Amino acid sequence: MNPVINASEPIWAVGSAFLTALLIALTGRWQNLRDLWSPLGALAQFGIVASLVPAVLSGETRTFTLTTPMPGVALYFKVDELGLFFALMASFLWFIASLYSVGYMRALKEHAQTRFFAFYAISLGSAVGIAFAGNLFTLFVFYEMLTLATYPLVVHKQDAEARAKARVYMTYLLGTSIGFQFTAILVIYGISGELNFTKGGFLQGQAPDWLLLSAFLLYIAGIGKSAIMPFHKWLPSAMVAPAPVSALLHAVAVVKAGVFTVLRVVVYVFGVDCLVSLQVAQILPYVAGTTIVVASLIALFQDDLKLRLAYSTISQLSYVVLGAGLLSPLGAMGATLHMVFHGFAKITLFFTAGHIYCATKKTKISQMRGIGKQMPFTMIGFTIGALGMIGLPPASSLWSKWYIGLGALETQHYFALGVLVVSTILNALYFLPIVYSAFFEGGGGVEALTLPSPPSPNTVGEGESQLLPSPDAAGEGSVNLTPPAPLSASREGGEALYSPSPFTERGQGGEVNPETPSPTLPLSAGGESQLLPSSEASGEGQGVRATEKPPTSEVIEFSTPYLTLMTLAICATALGVLVLFVYPHPFLELARRVAGL
Amino acid sequence: MLAEHLPILHVLIPLVGAIVLLTGGVLRPLREVAWGLTMLVVLASAVSAFQLIPRVLSEGRISYALGNWKPPYGIEYAVDSLSLLLILLITSLTVIITLYTRHSIQRDITPNQQPYFYSAYLLFVGGLLGMVTTADIFNLYVFLEIASLSGYALIAIGRRREALLASYNYLMIGTIASTLFLLGIGYLYMITGTLNMQDLQARLEELYGSRTLLVGMAFITLGLSVKMALFPLHTWLPNAYTYAPDAITALMASLTTKVGVYTAFRVFFGVLKPSFLSQVVPLEEIFMLLGALAILGGSLMAIFQNNLKRMLAYSSVAQIGYIVLGLAMLNVSGMMGGLIHIVNHAVVKAGLFLAVGNIIYRTGLEEVDDLNQIAQQMPKTMLAFTVCALALIGVPLTAGFVTKWYLVLGSIEAGRWFLVPVIVVGALLAAVYLWRIIERAYFWSRKGGALTPPAPLSASREGGELGSPSPFTERGQGGEVNPDPPSPTLLPNSEQESQSPPAPKTSEVPLSMLIPTLVMAVLSLALGIFAVLPLNLAERIAKSLLGAE
Structure with missing residues (x-):
């Protein structure tokens, strides 16, 4: 049997990102100092995650219980191959993206950069939290945290379009996760009294097939972040965010958190054998x-x-x-x-x-x-x-x-x-x-x-x-209602x-x-x-x-x-x-x- | 010597304080110190309440015979774990809100009136504490009336004229409800000859078929439903909460209906037995249905409100639905969810009302539509609001999540699958009506700013x-x-300053208002992260109420 070691690395991998966010918020006044934290935080996070690789390859399992909010329901972390996979990618790409986003935000002289970088860091902390979550509850905690932390990034532009799209974003993600995933977790908990991920799943034979199958389908529907149709509409909406957000979050951290959760549920909650008997291969x-x-x-x-x-x-x-x-x-x-x-x-x-x-x-x-x-x-x-x-x-x-x-x-x-x-x-x-x-x-x-x-x-x-x-239009919003028509024609x-x-x-x-009416169009005429x-x-x-x-x-x-x-x-x-x-x-x-x- | 009177001290202290303030109100010096005195009184009451914890946890039920008349002949006061939960909740929230009243109430009353205001305030608190401490059902009615009558007065203080009408309306409906409750008690007394609740429970069990009991219980149930604002009978609540002074709204929203719910728990599980609900009368199903309707109806109504306080008031109607659902599930998980929600909702809703009170105190804005960029002006208040809003929605690691977790678990265990979507949809509807405020406060541009033309924007x-x-x-x-969109102030930002128009400086409310608001926000998180402690108490209560040791 593989040794299980109680170690706090997973906490530090998550915490390093939250700490980064805190430092960013505190040093928002000094731009250069502030923009130093993201790459440093990313390096720290990647270092911690990478240091876990040899242990995992040698077959060790590292676990850590942070706190137990409800009896029998703990904030429990566990490092395994799949989680490590996701965390390695997220933290490594965060490092590159943090450099890129400093360039992007400064080149465009974007507003609210402190807020941007702080929530960016929180998002990455949540993503790694999802990676190292050891049970369904912890996974859900960070899943929701990721949704909430990306909202300020999506609505970053703060105009009517950004707000409307951010609303779509939240509706799909919160709607599916609270509506379906939360229910599915509780059905699973109600059936088995178990939340911890186990390789090969822990639900085999615990309940009638129809119940297991509906729990599984509920769960899959509840993972809005994996953008399976018909729950995909939020992803195009999220494109209203600045490019670094689309790049790291809506191509890597958020969406991969979705499919990661699917893999978790398939392999570690229901287990392949159980799903084969439920004939999921004929559906999914x-x-x-x-x-x-x-x-x-x-x-x-x-x-x-x-x-x-x-x-x-x-x-x-x-x-x-x-x-x-x-x-x-x-x-x-x-x-x-x-x-x-x-x-x-x-x-x-x-x-x-x-x-x-x-x-x-x-x-x-x-x-x-x-x-x-x-x-x-x-x-x-x-x-x-x-x-x-x-x-x-x-x-x-x-x-x-x-x-x-x-x-x-x-x-x-x-x-x-x-x-x-x-x-x-x-x-x-x-x-x-x-x-x-x-x-x-x-x-x-x-x-x-x-x-x-x-x-x-x-x-x-x-x-x-x-x-x-041109500058005068800035004062009178009404003028701006006209341009899209002739332009697009x-x-x-x-x-x-x-x-x-x-x-x-x-x-x-x-x-x-x-x-189309995005104000960037006319400016781009010349190239x-x-x-x-x-x-x-x-x-x-x-x-x-x-x-x-x-x-x-x-x-x-x-x-x-x-x-x-x-x-x-x-x-x-x-x-x-x-x-x-x-x-x-x-x-x-x-x-x-x-x-x- | 004092220790043996402990089970009643926390009730007596506010009542005595109320009398002192009322009679001493004519003296000028007392006017100056009315708030200080009230604070001392509620603190003393809280201190004595907290000393009950170890005794109740070790001894179970503590009984106190008033005037040394042995129960069931005399009036008995008793503190068991259910009472303890409510006593702790009431005394600690009262301390926090009393701190808040200091500056907040100055806008509603003149200094001369302060002793009388605080007298009514203490009567109200004493009434609530009496209700949850007494073991005598008629005594419970007396305290119910004390709390209600002082409550009507407190609502009428509100600075708008509508407050009078709201108070009158509540007075009428409330009095009818109290009378129904009293009638019901009369019927119970008629068939048993006792008013002590434990005694009643023992004697009533063989009378479950009795028509007198059924009629009596019908009156009691109806009266209590009004008092706890159960959905179709909630009509007094929105106006009362909207027009009452801000601090009073927070106090009432978190405590009045909760004590009503407590009384329901007490009557159904302390006077009757769970079997009455499930076997004699289908009250179980009726409450489930009403609870579900309350969740959906209250939340939907809240979505269409533009007045902040009224919106939160309808949200309270919905949240009562959760508690009643938990009561009606008749299993440990569900009841734990309901019980824990008494605490969770009290804290979270108080936090929301206090935050709204702060906004009104500083800006006078009461409408959702006016809140654009309010977070820039009042960052701490809005932070507290946001945290409490997330807690009400039920985001994990907040108070609301714990409630929903246990309620959903309870409905799955009870096999009531139709309740699961109701609970979940309730959370989503809460997200709808609360998120629009967060969005406005942080991400909308200020209205009427030099660079934001109002007319086309509103279109x-x-x-x-509409989405x-x-x-x-x-x-x-x-x-x-x-x-230069006005920069959001969630976090300070420097690169804006050169370009943006002079943003209004942050102007928060006085610390005496800000601290209670922030404390509520912290508690909303703490109740989600360290829920084990209250949950252990709730489990104890649920098991003893359901008789499933």
């Missing part, structure tokens, strides 16, 4: 597969880069659920791997989106022709991330998809196999055009030759709209012709419209290398001139220290994707143990 | 409230074009 993979394909189809129609990434995330998350739902060891192994490998690739993509926005104010894919010439490193990073989504070498996701596929073969689940194939094609369809157009389209003469006419309506439309966000007419996506924006319907155009800077004349001038191919990603920092962060995560492809062995080993192989 | 605001992303974005106000 179909739900997940549908989510994968439908989300990919929706992603095809998104012109907003972050939204396309969001739908891609929804689709990729369901790979993990699919892998878990196959109820085969290989599938579980693939699911575990995909949780991490997708994380690295997706954070790279979101970093890229934020970086492009920071440097050029562009948010639409159709505006990003030729961007690869201005930001080569960034777009190479994007390419690697995109390959990670598709699952092609040299990206690490190849391995995870490989094992999920093996799992499907092993259980002869041909639906799952078909989903894998179809979604790979769809992934390629909505990522490769971006890469292609970034490097091989647009830029100076090419554009002028191929499209002589469209620029003129563009110029008119955008020139007009550019007047609006001219955009649809003009740009759909050379949009990298074969589908026009018209298909998006309600999805993107709320985004000039002009950095951080503030509202005052983009006067009327300048704006019109900008649209006439073709995009320069000057490299802009290193033009300021902040942008350089962000570029480096992108390179780091992209490198991570490559390294994990070449040397996935420690992770394969951990995942093998999770799956019990 | 988009309405759109936003639909409105097509009219507040670009004029947005954080991008215009780098």
